[in-house]
Amino acid sequence: MKPFDPRLLRTVPAVRAPIAALTAVGVLSGALTVATAFALSALVVAVVEGAPVGTPALWLAALFAARALLAAGSDIVSAWAGAAVSTRLRSALLRAWGRLPAERRPDPDTAVTLATSGATAVEPYAARYLPTLLTAALVPGLAIATLAVVDWPSAVIVVLTLPLLPVFAVLIGKATQTSTERRWVALAQLSGHFLDVVRGLPTLVGYGRAGHQVGVVKEVSERHRSATMATLRIAFLSSAALELLASISVAIVAVVVGLRLSWGTMSLGAGLVAILLSPEAYWPIRRVGAEFHSAAGGAVALDAILAHLEAPNAACEGALSGAPVRSTPNAALVEVEGVEYRYAAELAPVLRDLTLRLAPGLTVVTGPSGVGKSTLLELLAGLRTPTRGTVTAPAAHLVTQRPFIPAGTVRAAVTLGAPRPIPSIDVSASPMSRGMTSTRDEAVWEALRRVGLDGVVAALPGSLDAPLGDDGFGLSAGQRQRIALARASLCTEPLVLLDEPTAHLDGDAAEQAHALIAELAERRVVVAVTHRPELLRLADHHVHLEPVHGPATELRAEVRR
């Protein structure tokens, strides 16, 4: 954990302006403090000597007002800067992960922690700690230089005692680093575990094991609590230690000034300025110590976030250096050349030495469970990178076994991923006229009609605007599949990949869906993994995968009808 990580300014250039503005505010406020010390001592001297107090009092009031205005302005700028930094880091992370193939993306626990609490934790680091650090590099110099002019012995005392503060701050910082890292690991475990529990809740409830998770979450939370308390203990102790050191140093200056005043070797004005100014030399460094503790979590999070933001570059370099990966032709050509795929280096390959050339039309992929059919679709979609060989494919639209349905309206679920505007389609055959308000809605109704869902949606309150819960809550498995197929019919990608698209459909619904798939295959390359003989009968090409030697899969047959 470095006190200052210049990668933040490099990777998120947008933060430079707010940090510079906050630093300028800090330095200006330091300069005003020096001026206030002079005005205050002039006022006291005037009172003691019975001189007119109007001018110094006016100056003092003006300086106090300016400092109050600056403090308010700095709060506003720092709140804005903090929010801007975390928002930009979050979107940079999501963009970077979106560009990566699935197997290079971080695991969901890490991703959730970094993009939520991680990015938020950087706020105090960027908005408070960094400006304070830069202010602390400038303001003590200003205070010491002024002291040297007004009263050089006081300046010497400050110069000799000031370095003790950073030395102690570094020693305490080392202890904080370990405890902060421990707290961060505990937080990642807590959120990861919580995510797993939420995901598996239906299964846990089904097996009567949900109650047990309460104890597990409690135990992980307890670990997080004790790690947080350890960090807070160090933070409070270190602040107290730095305060004590600074107070002793200021007391030394005050005692020496007092003695010299009593001996008559120093004027009252110079003595007052020395006593008022010397705390200003220590104050910014003490504040750095305090801010460091509130920003320590952010510094660790920032380190992890920047490592993730820099990783995609490394991945791109790997691709350019000749590793076999997917290439994207302009034509709708789909080729798989000598492909091997392993989920992890230590695991046996799932696919091995697979070579395919897929022509326009419907290709049906069959094979026993676990043979690697879904893996093949993910390779064709570019979500996975082959460990050996090449995949050449145009942009693809993938319908997975359990399609994702966003929370929102039926319209949003059907048009997810559809181009804007939706390409015009022939709706003359559509009997559905209710609720048609625009060309986009007409296309949505037509897509729903093709999968036999138009009647169901029209009967819903709000029809296309009917709300759907999280991940399509409220839809049956078959309706979810039909919405995904309707979505596929609106997409324009030249390659359509369907993983068991009609597994949950029977009778008429399956027949309608098969007809739609065959229709899609008239214009594009459609690859469907299925166990249904009805869909196989419609296929132009058939690819059968079989495990041959051990766990690896080889292509057993490619039959052209």
Ligand SMILES: Nc1ncnc2c1ncn2[C@@H]1O[C@H](COP(=O)(O)OP(=O)(O)OP(=O)(O)O)[C@@H](O)[C@H]1O
């Ligand atoms: N994330 C993963 N990590 C490790 N192994 C995996 C992972 N996902 C799948 N596998 C393994 O890869 C093999 C192929 O899985 P895949 O889902 O491609 O099979 P499939 O032919 O589509 O099966 P099904 O017909 O049951 O859907 C299986 O043995 C599976 O256990």
